[in-house]
Amino acid sequence: xxxxxxxxxxxxxxxxxxxxxxxxxxxxxxxxxxxxxxxxxxxxxxxxxxxxxxxxxxxxxxxxxxxxxxxxxxxxxxxxxxxxxxxxxxxxxxxxxxxxxxxxxxxxxxxxxxxxxxxxxxxxxxxxxxxxxxxxxxxxxxxxxxxxxxxxxxxxxxxxxxxxxxxxxxxxxxxxxxxxxxxxxxxxxxxxxxxxxxxxxxxxxxxxxxxxxxxxxxxxxxxxxxxxxxxxxxxxxxxxxxxxxxxxxxxxxxxxxxxxxxxxxxxxxxxxxxxxxxxxxxxxxxxxxxxxxxxxxxxxxxxxxxxxxxxxxxxxx
Amino acid sequence: xxxxxxxxxxxxxxxxxxxxxxxxxxxxxxxxxxxxxxxxxxxxxxxxxxxxxxxxxxxxxxxxxxxxxxxxxxxxxxxxxxxxxxxxxxxxxxxxxxxxxxxxxxxxxxxxxxxxxxxxxxxxxxxxxxxxxxxxxxxxxxxxxxxxxxxxxxxxxxxxxxxxxxxxxxxxxxxxxxxxxxxxxxxxxxxxxxxxxxxxxxxxxxxxxxxxxxxxxxxxxxxxxxxxxxxxxxxxxxxxxxxxxxxxxxxxxxxxxxxxxxxxxxxxxxxxxxxxxxxxxxxxxxxxxxxxxxx
Numbered sequence: 001x002x003x004x005x006x007x008x009x010x011x012x013x014x015x016x017x018x019x020x021x022x023x024x025x026x027x028x029x030x031x032x033x034x035x036x037x038x039x040x041x042x043x044x045x046x047x048x049x050x051x052x053x054x055x056x057x058x059x060x061x062x063x064x065x066x067x068x069x070x071x072x073x074x075x076x077x078x079x080x081x082x083x084x085x086x087x088x089x090x091x092x093x094x095x096x097x098x099x100x101x102x103x104x105x106x107x108x109x110x111x112x113x114x115x116x117x118x119x120x121x122x123x124x125x126x127x128x129x130x131x132x133x134x135x136x137x138x139x140x141x142x143x144x145x146x147x148x149x150x151x152x153x154x155x156x157x158x159x160x161x162x163x164x165x166x167x168x169x170x171x172x173x174x175x176x177x178x179x180x181x182x183x184x185x186x187x188x189x190x191x192x193x194x195x196x197x198x199x200x201x202x203x204x205x206x207x208x209x210x211x212x213x214x215x216x217x218x219x220x221x222x223x224x225x226x227x228x229x230x231x232x233x234x235x236x237x238x239x240x241x242x243x244x245x246x247x248x249x250x251x252x253x254x255x256x257x258x259x260x261x262x263x264x265x266x267x268x269x270x271x272x273x274x275x276x277x278x279x280x281x282x283x284x285x286x287x288x289x290x291x292x293x294x295x296x297x298x299x300x301x302x303x304x305x306x307x308x309x310x311x312x313x314x315x316x317x
Numbered sequence: 318x319x320x321x322x323x324x325x326x327x328x329x330x331x332x333x334x335x336x337x338x339x340x341x342x343x344x345x346x347x348x349x350x351x352x353x354x355x356x357x358x359x360x361x362x363x364x365x366x367x368x369x370x371x372x373x374x375x376x377x378x379x380x381x382x383x384x385x386x387x388x389x390x391x392x393x394x395x396x397x398x399x400x401x402x403x404x405x406x407x408x409x410x411x412x413x414x415x416x417x418x419x420x421x422x423x424x425x426x427x428x429x430x431x432x433x434x435x436x437x438x439x440x441x442x443x444x445x446x447x448x449x450x451x452x453x454x455x456x457x458x459x460x461x462x463x464x465x466x467x468x469x470x471x472x473x474x475x476x477x478x479x480x481x482x483x484x485x486x487x488x489x490x491x492x493x494x495x496x497x498x499x500x501x502x503x504x505x506x507x508x509x510x511x512x513x514x515x516x517x518x519x520x521x522x523x524x525x526x527x528x529x530x531x532x533x534x535x536x537x538x539x540x541x542x543x544x545x546x547x548x549x550x551x552x553x554x555x556x557x558x559x560x561x562x563x564x565x566x567x568x569x570x571x572x573x574x575x576x577x578x579x580x581x582x583x584x585x586x587x588x589x590x591x592x593x594x595x596x597x598x599x600x601x602x603x604x605x606x607x608x609x610x611x612x
Contacts, residue, residue, distance in 0.1 A: 040498040180359035181524070182583070185568040185576065208499065211527075212570040215577075238572050252503045254531040255571055259550070260510045265531070267507075268500035271468055 002202040003029040003052075003169055008064035008075075010051045019275045021047040023226040024064070026301075029169070034195055034203045036213030036234065038249075039223035042272060046094070048223070049171045049206045051075055053091045069168050086117055090167035090200070094174045096158040100146035106157060107142030113161065124164065131160045131199070135190055152183050159190060163199040170200040174207055188216045210253060214238050219307065222246050225272045225283040232308035243310040245284045282312065290314050318518050319371065319404070319487050320347040324380035326366050339592035340366045342542040343380075348487060348518035353509060355521045355529035355550070357565075358539035364522045366542075368491045371520060372406045373397060384487070402432060405480035406489035410496055411472035415464040421475060422460045428482045444482065452478045452508055470501035477508060488512065491522040506532055526569050530554050535605075538562050541589045543596030548606030558608035560584040 008025045011018040021044045029035055039045045050056065052066060052073065061076035068088060074080035093099050101109050110128065111121035129139045135156040146154055155175070163170060172191060176184040194200055207213045213220060214234050221231040222245065230243040241247050248268045270287040273279055282299045285291040294313050301311045326341040341363040348354045356364045369375045371382060373389070381390045389400055408414055415421055422445075429441050436444075449456045452474045459471055467475070473493055480488055490509060494502040509519055509532055523529050529536050530550055537547040538561070546559040557563045567581040599607040 040500055181526070181565055181568045182359070184570070188570075189576070209570070210499070211572045214572055215570045215575055249499055250572070252499050253572060254503075254506070254527045255573075259530065260507070260532050264507060265503045267503040271501070 001028060002031045002033070003066065003068050005052075005066045006064055008048070008051065008066060009062040010047055010055065010075075011060050011062050012047075012058050013060055014058075014276070017276055018060070018062075020226050020278055021059075021275060022051060023275070023278065025223075025226075025228055026064075027221055027228060027231055029202050029204070031201055032195065033219060034192065034205060034217045035231075036210075036217035036220040037204055037206045037223065038208065038210050038213055038220060040272065041208065042225075042275075043223040044226040044275075045206050045208075045223050046173060049091070049173050049204060052169070052171060052204075053085060053089050054078070054081065086113075086162075086167065087165050088167055089169045089171070090162045090165070091171040091173065092159055092162050092175050094177075096175065097151050097154045097178065099158050100154060102146050105143055105145055106149075110142070110161060110164075114164075117165065119165070128160070128164060131164070132157070134193075134197075135160060152179065152186075155179070155183075155187060156190070159187070159194070163194055166199055168201045170194075170203045172203060172205045175205075176207070176209070176212060184212065185215075188212060192216050210238070210249070211255070222249065225278065226275055227283060228309075228311065229284065230308075230310040232305075232310075236305075236308055242304055242308070242315045243312050244288050244290050244314065246310075248287075248289075318348055318350050318385060319520075320383045321345055321367070321371075322381050322383070324367070324370065324382065325378045326363070326370060326375070327378050337593075340542050341370070342592060342596050344539075344542075344544055345380075346537060346544070346547065348520060350486065350516045350518055351513045352535065353513050353519040353521050353533040355523060355533035355536045356539060357523055357526055357529045357536060359524060359565075361541075362539040363542040364524075364539055365491055368406065368489045368520060368522050371487070372404065372489055373400065398431070402483045403485055404487045404489070405483060405485050406491065407473065407476045407480065407493045409492040411469045411476070412464060414476060415472060417464050419463075421462055421464045421467055421472065424476065424479050425482065428479055432483060445478075448478045448481050449475070451481065453504060454478065468501065469497045470505055473497065473505050474508060477505075477512075481512075485517065487518045487520065489520045489522070492524070494528070495523070495525070526554070526565065527571070538565065541596075542592060544599060544607075544609065546606075546608040547599065548603070552603055552606040556603075556606075558602050558606075559610055561586055562608075 006026050008022050010022040012021050025048060037045045055061060066073045066075055073084060114121045114124060137153060137156055141157060176187050179187060195203055205213055205217060217234045219231060220234050220237040222229050224245050230246045237246060238250060241250055252265055252267055254265055268287050273283055281296040285295040299311045299313050301309055302315045302317055303309050304317045322345050324341060324344045327337045327339045330336050330338045356367060358364045370377050377390045381388050425445055446456045454471060454474050459467060459475060464472060494505050512519055521533055533550050536550045536553050538545050540561050546553055546562045557566055564583045597609040599609050602608050
């Protein structure tokens with residue numbers, strides 16, 4: 001078991017009160033697992049990714065634990081987390097193209113980064129060069145400033161740097177969203193290759209694009225309004241989802257081969273609830289076609305199979 | 318209805334406009350009434366530039382754009398207003414299309430101010446209400462609200478309603494659903510499908526091939542500013558002839574089909590050469606299907 005998250009609660013402090021961006025999130029991640037984390041904007045997927053590495057000033061750790069490789073992550077303690085960051089947990093940020101310091105050459109920047117972690121740049125340099133070559137970059141980029149590289153190149157540099165110390169867990173936050181179709185594929189396949197080569201043990205790929213994450217993920221977890229609604233192997237989520245929200249979400253995706261004339265895709269009416277004072281019970285019930293009175297109570301987490309859980313009253317095993 | 322003939326566009330870039338970048342090269346196509354035409358391509362392929370030229374936001378370097386036979390390429394400012402009655406656009410980011418200081422329905426009011434100043438208040442309000450209903454919005458829920466109080470989907474539909482208040486014939490929709498969530502974007506997409514039944518021509522600009530396939534009858538694939546393949550959607554996506562189109566289709570992530578199931582080697586493509594020479598000509602490879610390939 002690489003990562004076990006239990007009942008994690010992270011709130012955003014605002015003038016009007018706490019926004020419950022993560023409200024009781026529990027899941028497990030096996031060694032070597034690539035988990036896709038999908039959901040609509042505002043469902044808490046980016047917050048979850050950030051919580052596992054660094055809370056920003058507005059975020060507050062309210063409850064719950066995350067245990068990585070049998071050692072608890074001190075989520076609320078920024079200082080204590082520093083020892084785990086980059087060596088155990090690493091992230092490829094959402095705007096990785098702007099993640100590089102524009103005033104430093106790539107090599108210098110890497111040296112600074114490693115020094116902060118007490119590692120020697122000189123020792124790690126051959127490995128760094130080997131990995132850069134693996135993603136199709138030459139050693140020369142170490143002497144370049146970020147501005148001299150194209151968007152796709154910067155993306156690859158960031159990918160190599162984030163995984164240089166072989167972290168146990170890598171969080172990839174919307175890494176493909178800003179890229180073109182062909183670059184998207186290359187980046188996604190590189191993520192898988194990094195796992196296969198053992199550069200990272202397990203990975204959480206945060207995305208809003210289900211069809212992309214389906215290509216590379218072993219399992220997919222769907223979030224809605226700060227909670228987990230369903231987690232299962234990628235094939236199951238796409239082929240036979242059980243939670244009504246997952247079903248509606250899959251049903252709303254157009255595919256190559258599907259035309260407006262043949263079959264009309266259906267959207268999900270309504271919008272997600274406010275997380276400032278979220279309603280009790282199932283948060284999807286306002287938009288759910290199957291909702292009944294029982295859904296006003298918090299739904300149970302149903303274990304449909306060993307690797308398939310959904311939290312819904314209507315799901316039975 | 319709307320025709321583009323051998324349209325070119327070069328931008329001046331670099332310090333003091335010292336360099337030229339040719340963004341659109343020799344593009345010709347036509348949109349018929351009641352047709353959704355998709356323009357797909359990767360970033361930098363010139364698709365947005367085409368939309369901007371059709372909307373007369375930027376000038377055309379060479380070639381001509383005609384609306385119902387009338388050449389609008391060299392239209393002066395005075396004729397722009399009449400043109401905008403018939404051609405309107407909606408853009409990618411709904412939140413930056415509105416002024417956050419004003420209520421969102423101001424975009425509808427400005428249409429009245431500049432195009433229908435003589436219309437009576439009650440008549441106009443009735444028309445606004447009918448138009449909002451026709452795009453699937455509840456007038457009570459969206460009128461007199463600020464942009465931040467509405468969702469992206471509502472804002473985009475309100476912009477479409479704004480265009481429909483005019484007697485438009487062509488709507489340029491540039492990535493209008495890229496920023497919307499999966500659960501709501503389909504409403505906006507289906508709305509575009511409804512527009513074609515009203516006889517509107519829609520120029521749908523997108524990078525998402527599956528959306529283009531879902532909504533449009535005809536599709537244009539662009540690369541480096543030139544058209545590489547165009548024709549009926551089923552033919553272009555079902556039987557792509559140009560290597561670039563094949564690469565693009567092989568790279569699109571799809572549900573129910575994994576890349577690893579059918580690994581395809583990407584075909585070698587011609588590099589981006591001198592953009593000022595004419596691109597390879599399109600050849601009719603099938604009925605209503607053209608590709609820029611040799612015989």
